Amino acid sequence: MPWQRWCRAGLVALLLSNSALAIDPVELSDPALQQRYRDLTHELRCMQCQNQSIADSPVGLAGDLRREVRELLESGKTDAQIREHLRSRYGDFILFRPVFNWRNAWLWAAPVILLLIGLAVAVRVLRQRARLAATDTSLPDDPAP
Amino acid sequence: MNRFLLPSGLFLLLVIVLYVGIQRAPQKTVIPSALLGKPAPQFTLPVLGSNESFSSASLAGRWHAVNVWGTWCPECRVEHDMLLRIADSGTLPLIGFNWKDDDAAALRWLAELGNPYSVVVADRDGREAIDWGVYGAPETFLIDDRGIVVHKHVGAMTPEVWEREFLARLPRVATGRLAPDDAARSVGGLHAGATP
Numbered sequence: 001m002p003w004q005r006w007c008r009a010g011l012v013a014l015l016l017s018n019s020a021l022a023i024d025p026v027e028l029s030d031p032a033l034q035q036r037y038r039d040l041t042h043e044l045r046c047m048q049c050q051n052q053s054i055a056d057s058p059v060g061l062a063g064d065l066r067r068e069v070r071e072l073l074e075s076g077k078t079d080a081q082i083r084e085h086l087r088s089r090y091g092d093f094i095l096f097r098p099v100f101n102w103r104n105a106w107l108w109a110a111p112v113i114l115l116l117i118g119l120a121v122a123v124r125v126l127r128q129r130a131r132l133a134a135t136d137t138s139l140p141d142d143p144a145p
Numbered sequence: 146m147n148r149f150l151l152p153s154g155l156f157l158l159l160v161i162v163l164y165v166g167i168q169r170a171p172q173k174t175v176i177p178s179a180l181l182g183k184p185a186p187q188f189t190l191p192v193l194g195s196n197e198s199f200s201s202a203s204l205a206g207r208w209h210a211v212n213v214w215g216t217w218c219p220e221c222r223v224e225h226d227m228l229l230r231i232a233d234s235g236t237l238p239l240i241g242f243n244w245k246d247d248d249a250a251a252l253r254w255l256a257e258l259g260n261p262y263s264v265v266v267a268d269r270d271g272r273e274a275i276d277w278g279v280y281g282a283p284e285t286f287l288i289d290d291r292g293i294v295v296h297k298h299v300g301a302m303t304p305e306v307w308e309r310e311f312l313a314r315l316p317r318v319a320t321g322r323l324a325p326d327d328a329a330r331s332v333g334g335l336h337a338g339a340t341p
Contacts, residue, residue, distance in 0.1 A: 047176065047280035060245060061280060064271040089278040091179035 024055060024066055033073050040069050040082060043096045053096065178286075178297040179278055185211075185288045186276040190266035193243055194252045199266050204288070208315060209238045211286040212262070212302075213274065215246040216254045218282040224301035225258050231307060232261035237315070241265035244274050244282055287311050 024041070028034040041055035046062040054062040054069075065086070072082045086094050092101075100108055180186075189200040212228060214221040232239055241262035243251045248267060255265070268274050277286070280299075287296040287310075295314050298306055 061271070064245075064275060068272075068275050086275075087179070089179055089276060090280070091176060091278070093176050 024063075026066070026070065028070065028073070036079060037070060037073055040073075040079060041066055044069070044083075044086060045094050045096055047090060047094060175299050176280070178294065180286075180294040181297065183294060184292050185286065185294050186273070188266070188273045188276070190268055190273055193241070193248060193255075193265040193267045199264050204238075204240070205292060206290050207238070208290055209240055209263075209288055210311065211240045211242050211277075211288065213242040213244050213277070213279050213282045213284040213286075215244045215282050216250040217246065220301045221283045222258070224283055224303070225261070227302045227304060227307065228261035229259050230304075231302070236312070238263035242274070242277075242279075243267045244279060245269065245271045285311075287314060 026037070028037055038055065042053045044054045044065065046052045046054050046057035046059060046065075048059045048061050049057050052062075054065045068086070069082060072085060077085070083095060087099075092098050092104075098104060185201070187201050189198050191197070192199045210231075228239060239262050241260075241264065243265055245268065248269070251265070251267070255262075277284075283299075283301060285298045285302055286294055289295050296310055298310055300306075
């Protein structure tokens with residue numbers, strides 16, 4: 001059917017145009033660098049809009065930070081060095097994937113601690129029930145017909 | 146009795162966590178600077194409206210404040226009168242950090258509204274601002290005589306903020322101002338040449 005073909009063509013066009021629609025049209029010469037640039041700019045927070053990455057934000061500062069990332073990449077810095085470069089200036093907040101440190105250790109540990117509390121409570125309840133069932137002779141569990 | 150101990154203990158813990166969370170909620174919109182307690186970034190930038198450049202090294206050994214502003218920033222207009230009053234008080238030199246701005250517009254702004262700054266540097270492409278972790282003007286940094294960033298305020302400067310967050314951090318003599326020789330040193334050197 002023609003309309004299906006049109007839809008498919010439209011979808012393909014939309015997918016292909018995605019890169020053209022991006023805020024940042026920059027293309028680095030080296031494809032490997034370009035990939036790292038894309039990954040890095042997607043995991044750094046735009047400080048002005050806060051829930052966008054610097055890759056997605058049209059704000060001026062995001063553009064400046066993209067330029068900074070690009071220049072650091074081209075000067076041969078590693079991803080970790082670039083993250084640290086920006087973290088030391090803007091703080092942990094700029095990283096969408098926060099690093100572990102002593103200030104946020106409790107946050108990282110919280111799921112494990114909550115799970116342990118849950119397990120402890122479950123064990124206690126089960127034991128109590130087992131004890132009750134063992135000592136309780138007033139009613140048979142399964143009354144005979 | 147014992148069976149209520151654990152739940153009420155947990156409840157108390159929750160109350161404490163929520164209380165602290167609510168108490169600190171107003172500060173959450175402001176992101177604390179990563180530079181606090183660290184040496185202020187060194188820079189050499191062009192002086193607004195002149196061919197000279199200004200190096201932050203010339204500020205070594207004196208308390209000063211760095212105010213990030215731009216003519217495109219409405220809050221900067223709001224705080225401008227307060228900056229003029231701070232400059233009049235002569236407490237410490239204000240360094241103007243003109244961020245991603247048009248030189249002509251910035252000079253016009255200072256001519257119209259008055260110039261509270263000892264010197265204004267122009268960071269036209271915003272490169273230097275990244276070293277300072279600047280994310281939105283106006284921002285004001287307080288730097289001590291060892292060159293350490295002591296405080297950063299994001300948003301318009303008000304008399305309350307100046308009193309509570311800046312003056313309170315300055316070294317005091319009996320009058321509540323900078324030690325006289327400090328103040329003289331602070332204000333003397335800069336007003337002379339560099340002002341546009």
